[in-house]
Amino acid sequence: AAGVIQSPRHLIKEKRETATLKCYPIPRHDTVYWYQQGPGQDPQFLISFYEKMQSDKGSIPDRFSAQQFSDYHSELNMSSLELGDSALYFCASSLGIQGTEAFFGQGTRLTVV
Amino acid sequence: GENVEQHPSTLSVQEGDSAVIKCTYSDSASNYFPWYKQELGKGPQLIIDIRSNVGEKKDQRIAVTLNKTAKHFSLHITETQPEDSAVYFCAASIRGNNDMRFGAGTRLTVKP
Numbered sequence: 001a002a003g004v005i006q007s008p009r010h011l012i013k014e015k016r017e018t019a020t021l022k023c024y025p026i027p028r029h030d031t032v033y034w035y036q037q038g039p040g041q042d043p044q045f046l047i048s049f050y051e052k053m054q055s056d057k058g059s060i061p062d063r064f065s066a067q068q069f070s071d072y073h074s075e076l077n078m079s080s081l082e083l084g085d086s087a088l089y090f091c092a093s094s095l096g097i098q099g100t101e102a103f104f105g106q107g108t109r110l111t112v113v
Numbered sequence: 114g115e116n117v118e119q120h121p122s123t124l125s126v127q128e129g130d131s132a133v134i135k136c137t138y139s140d141s142a143s144n145y146f147p148w149y150k151q152e153l154g155k156g157p158q159l160i161i162d163i164r165s166n167v168g169e170k171k172d173q174r175i176a177v178t179l180n181k182t183a184k185h186f187s188l189h190i191t192e193t194q195p196e197d198s199a200v201y202f203c204a205a206s207i208r209g210n211n212d213m214r215f216g217a218g219t220r221l222t223v224k225p
Binding site: 004033041042043044045056058090092101102103104105106107 | 147149154155156157158159162202212213214215216217218
């Protein structure tokens with residue numbers, strides 16, 4: 001079965017650069033969530049989209065923005081990168097937002113140097 | 114907002130033994146409690162979930178119990194195998210996955 005696809009898998013950027021992470025949800029899933037996971041930490045909710053509209057916002061820095069496109073894929077844009085942004089970024093998708101199972105992608109490992 | 118606490122942070126068991134991981138949550142309005150297994154270099158994988166209208170759910174060697182009054186839920190793994198070794202996260206949410214909050218994780222090691 002198709003899973004959540006994230007690209008790229010690894011990304012190395014320098015401080016103050018920008019990065020764009022992409023997420024392709026499971027076919028027919030209309031909801032996308034972004035999480036940030038630091039080393040040895042639990043995933044922290046950043047932002048979510050339902051039917052191409054932002055549905056909730058968590059601890060996403062103002063330097064980050066995201067959107068969901070007409071084909072339901074989502075992109076997380078990160079600007080003015082800082083060393084502390086180095087983390088695993090996970091995207092998850094679900095069908096609807098009311099307590100339905102969320103399936104995670106493999107993640108993008110971002111390293112800021 | 115919701116706060117989820119998870120214990121223990123590390124757990125080591127012998128193959129064949131049982132493992133129990135416990136979580137507590139703060140918001141009594143939470144109604145969805147998934148458990149995720151995360152292996153090294155991979156994304157969290159949903160292994161079982163429970164909703165607030167159910168007290169227990171079982172799937173083969175994995176079971177989850179929920180005590181709404183005490184606001185805690187637990188993951189039980191029986192007959193553990195080395196491939197069960199991973200980090201396990203509990204989570205709780207009120208409005209579905211939008212506001213899902215994770216526990217800090219439990220690193221389970223199953224020794225052969």
